[in-house]
Amino acid sequence: MAGSVRTGGKGTVRRKKKAVHKTTTTDDKRLQSTLKRIGVNAIPAIEEVNIFKDDVVIQFLNPKVQASIAANTWVVSGSPQTKKLQDILPSIIHQLGPDNLENLKKLAEQFQKQAPEAGAASTTAQEENDDDVPELVPGETFETAAEETKA
Numbered sequence: 001m002a003g004s005v006r007t008g009g010k011g012t013v014r015r016k017k018k019a020v021h022k023t024t025t026t027d028d029k030r031l032q033s034t035l036k037r038i039g040v041n042a043i044p045a046i047e048e049v050n051i052f053k054d055d056v057v058i059q060f061l062n063p064k065v066q067a068s069i070a071a072n073t074w075v076v077s078g079s080p081q082t083k084k085l086q087d088i089l090p091s092i093i094h095q096l097g098p099d100n101l102e103n104l105k106k107l108a109e110q111f112q113k114q115a116p117e118a119g120a121a122s123t124t125a126q127e128e129n130d131d132d133v134p135e136l137v138p139g140e141t142f143e144t145a146a147e148e149t150k151a
């Protein structure tokens with residue numbers, strides 16, 4: 001133990017405190033140097049990146065994208081947002097591949113189950129509102145009724 005706190009040999013002064021090395025930025029520097037060694041190139045003008053995972057989509061808006069085709073490596077950096085597939089479905093339908101076809105089928109089944117329930121609720125609401133609006137007499141139109149009131 002005495003040997004671990006001495007800076008020199010026998011008879012030297014002990015160190016006052018242990019030197020603490022900062023390692024917070026070394027991870028980022030190490031990553032950047034590894035990416036440079038692989039040979040990634042920045043890809044400009046990418047507005048959106050969507051990563052599909054089960055029924056969840058990880059969405060990056062205006063990300064920094066780097067790629068190395070030879071190493072089959074893509075680096076997407078930015079602030080991610082996790083959203084459900086049905087929340088952003090109309091805008092990303094053209095991005096869905098064959099692997100997400102099953103998820104799309106599940107969503108369609110869910111919408112079909114919800115549609116009859118919503119339809120039944122709307123018909124009962126229409127029946128309640130029928131008392132408010134009178135039925136038109138067959139053969140009469142609004143134009144003829146307006147002419148009769150003028151005359």
